[in-house]
Amino acid sequence: EVQLVESGGGLVKPGSSLKLSCVASGFTFSSYGMHWIRQAPKKGLEWIALIYYDSSNKYYADSVKGRFTISRDNSKNTLYLEMNSLRSEDTAMYYCAKYGGDYWGQGVMVTVSS
Amino acid sequence: DVVMTQTPVSLPVSLGGQASISCRSSQSLVHSNGNTYLHWYLQKPGQSPQLLIYRVSNRFSGVPDRFSGSGSGTDFTLKISRVEPEDLGDYYCLQSTHFPYTFGAGTKLELK
Secondary structure, three states, rough: OOOOEEOOOEEEOOOOOOOEEEEEOOOOOHOOOEEEEEEEEOOOEEEEEEOOOOOOOEEOOOOOOOOEEEEOOOOOOOOEEOOOOOOHHEEEEEEEOOOOEEEOOOOEEEOOOO | OEEEEEEOOOOEEEOOOOEEEEEEOOOOEEEEOOOOOOEEEEEEEEEOOOOOOOOOOOOEOOOOOEEEEEEEEEEEEEEEEOHHHHHHEEEEEEEEEOOOOOEEOOOOEEEE
């Protein structure tokens, strides 16, 4: 059974940093690209980043480019999202998803507020 | 960026009835490899989105045949026949042909 479990969320102040993790199981993690997608409270879905299976390519939404970094450790079956210079508009539920969008985690909440 | 215009915003339906959701893209979603990367998701209250249809018309594993997707180029449709209570929620289209990937704004399927 495919499982994606996010962690690392919380309440932080504007300008601060946070690092999210997503632990994968039930599939060969090192063979698949992975996404981060977010959803602000009572809003729609926003794709924010993709990393290839071997980290050779990374793509970002303009809204996070230069502030967020997607990475992975295939030896630990773990995907990361390092978030810097956080803003109130980054407040959202953050989901990791397997390439192809067929499996998503349950999400982790990030709240940026003073 | 590709803008995905999804309509309607809200869709009241009766149980057992039919629903149709439209998604139009600001540019063609045909990839250089010939595939069209347009997908449909359902997000039930308090849950993560779940994949219903991938690449326009392919039902994901376990998705009932009441769900069907169609379209080409810039114009796509999700149809739900014989609506059941578990079909209620927010529906989103997603294009993954062009970076950045973009979602439609969503359609809330609710009881009439």
